[in-house]
Amino acid sequence: xxxxxxxxxxxxxxxxxIQLIEAGLTPIIxxxxxxxxxxxxxxxxxVSGTRPLFIQADVRDKDAxxxxxxxxxxxxxIHFAGLKAVGESVEKPLEYYDNNVNGTLxxxxxxxxxxxxxxxxxxxxTVYGDPxxxxxxxxxPTSATNPYGRSKLIVEECLTDFQHANPDWSITLLRYFNPVxxxxxxxxxxxxxxxxxxxMPFVAQVAVGRREFVSVFGNDYPTKDGTxxxxxxxxxxxxxxxxxxxxxxGPKAGLHIYNxxxxxxxxxxxxxxxxxxxxxxxxxxxFAPRRSGDxxxxxxxxxxxxxxxHWQATRNLEEMTADGWRWQSANPQGYPDT
Ligand code: NAD
Ligand code: UFG
Numbered sequence: 001x002x003x004x005x006x007x008x009x010x011x012x013x014x015x016x017x018i019q020l021i022e023a024g025l026t027p028i029i030x031x032x033x034x035x036x037x038x039x040x041x042x043x044x045x046x047v048s049g050t051r052p053l054f055i056q057a058d059v060r061d062k063d064a065x066x067x068x069x070x071x072x073x074x075x076x077x078i079h080f081a082g083l084k085a086v087g088e089s090v091e092k093p094l095e096y097y098d099n100n101v102n103g104t105l106x107x108x109x110x111x112x113x114x115x116x117x118x119x120x121x122x123x124x125x126t127v128y129g130d131p132x133x134x135x136x137x138x139x140x141p142t143s144a145t146n147p148y149g150r151s152k153l154i155v156e157e158c159l160t161d162f163q164h165a166n167p168d169w170s171i172t173l174l175r176y177f178n179p180v181x182x183x184x185x186x187x188x189x190x191x192x193x194x195x196x197x198x199x200m201p202f203v204a205q206v207a208v209g210r211r212e213f214v215s216v217f218g219n220d221y222p223t224k225d226g227t228x229x230x231x232x233x234x235x236x237x238x239x240x241x242x243x244x245x246x247x248x249x250g251p252k253a254g255l256h257i258y259n260x261x262x263x264x265x266x267x268x269x270x271x272x273x274x275x276x277x278x279x280x281x282x283x284x285x286x287f288a289p290r291r292s293g294d295x296x297x298x299x300x301x302x303x304x305x306x307x308x309x310h311w312q313a314t315r316n317l318e319e320m321t322a323d324g325w326r327w328q329s330a331n332p333q334g335y336p337d338t
Contacts, residue, residue: 002026002072003246004116006059006107007080008052009036011190012122012179014044016078016239018188021048023243028072030065031081032058035193037335043187059103065110076118076250078242079107082151085197086126086293089148100151101158108162117169118250119159120242125177125231125261125298127153134265135301138175138257145293163255170253172245177231177261177300179238181320182327189327190235191334200232203272204328207279214283216268218290223297227268231261231299234315234323244311261300262313270317278321279329 003020007013008029014036017027021044029041029052038054045051053072057064059081068074082100083089089096104121111119128136129143144150156173163171180200182189196202205211219226241260249256266274272283306312315323 001075002028004028004030004068004072004074004077005080006030006077007082009033009038009040009054010080012176012235012238013078013080014040014188015183015235016080016242017044017052018048018183019236019239019243021050021052025246028053028055028068028074030055030057030059030068032056037191037337039335039338040188043335047183047185047187060098060106062106062110065107066114069110069114069116074114074116076120076246077107077111077116078120079104080122082122084148086146086148087197089146089151093147096147096151097154100148101154104155105158108159117166119170120172120174120245120250121155121159123156123173123175124149124152125175125259125300127156127175128298130295131298134297134299135263136259136298137301138259138304160255168253170250170256172249172256172258174241174245175257175259176238177233177259177298179235180232181234181236181315181323183236184319184323184326186323186326186330189324189331191331199268199271200275200324203275203283204324206283207275207281207325208328208332210332212284214272214285215288216272216285217288217294219287220290221296223267225267225269228294229265229267229297229299231264232266232271232317232320233260233262233313234320237262237313237315241305241309241311244305244309248309256308258305258309259300259302260305261302263300263302265297265299266317274317274321275325278318278325
């Protein structure tokens with residue numbers, strides 16, 4: 001089965017490609033390399049024994065998409081490509097709506113014209129806004145507090161309308177919680193360009209000496225230690241969630257929505273402590289004011305995915321941090337340029 005993976009050289013996409021190959025599927029990647037490097041392909045090959053076919057193109061380029069879909073008899077699309085930095089989205093909303101919303105509309109149009117009717121979309125727990133309670137189930141109300149989150153919400157709504165009008169399509173919205181860690185080989189991992197926005201890549205860069213200390217944004221939240229609590233999920237579990245979705249609901253027409261999380265919440269201090277254990281050294285950190293737009297706590301009720309997709313996260317916090325450290329220590333500057 002040939003699967004088109006948009007954004008497949010990125011963090012989650014590259015790990016998913018490895019799991020697809022391991023399962024005997026054939027990923028074909030489209031990425032414009034805006035936030036990733038082509039050297040990721042050699043790493044996928046070293047780990048899996050297969051170098052995926054790669055087309056450097058933008059998801060807003062309909063002709064390029066159609067050409068790939070028709071030439072390679074694509075049966076399903078996993079759509080990771082997009083921009084994901086919350087802060088940047090406030091500064092550059094148009095870029096976010098263009099890449100994330102317009103990019104998805106162009107993709108759907110290209111799929112329609114090529115006769116491909118199965119889509120898995122990378123959504124986010126950010127669509128739950130500031131949830132009234134935890135754990136979060138898929139029927140919680142949705143809202144957005146920044147252009148990035150709104151772009152995900154708009155895409156979810158567009159895809160919902162589209163699926164209702166085209167009931168023979170299978171569209172799956174996967175709402176990821178907080179992906180962390182890396183492939184256990186240490187060959188692939190998260191390689192943010194510039195200053196990391198997210199907690200764990202920042203912690204890893206402090207551990208490897210690229211940055212001096214971690215700023216802990218807020219220690220006065222109503223949580224067990226005052227710092228923010230999130231549902232961190234190993235990126236390999238997340239990758240497996242895509243395979244499970246392809247297998248169990250991919251062939252079924254309908255609109256399918258799933259949380260991909262572990263159901264556990266860890267605080268910022270828990271995560272720093274776990275990483276200290278993994279790397280065997282202290283991670284200097286300082287308390288700083290709350291980051292605007294952050295919520296106190298957020299974790300998933302993943303039971304719907306467990307029931308329907310026969311999937312659940314199996315890798316614990318120790319594996320998340322040990323694998324994250326293996327990647328960062330072996331690749332202190334991230335992926336090579338070529
Ligand atoms: P990433 O930036 O590592 O990967 C995205 C890839 O898409 C990159 O390789 C980038 O070059 C490519 N891309 C961006 N715009 C493109 C375009 N217009 N055309 C073609 N390629 C384009 O990000 P990631 O962490 O792997 O995230 C993948 C998806 O999952 C994104 O849609 C993101 O919003 C979503 N998501 C991520 C997280 C997270 O914390 N990492 C959480 C929830 C949802
Ligand atoms: N944090 C710090 N210091 C940092 C970075 C983050 O203390 O340098 C804290 C945050 O305040 C928060 C926690 O660490 O309490 C996690 O923050 P992240 O930025 O790693 O993750 P978020 O939960 O804010 O958001 C992430 C992605 C979103 C996605 C969401 C899904 O960035 O795109 O997870 O739950 F939508």
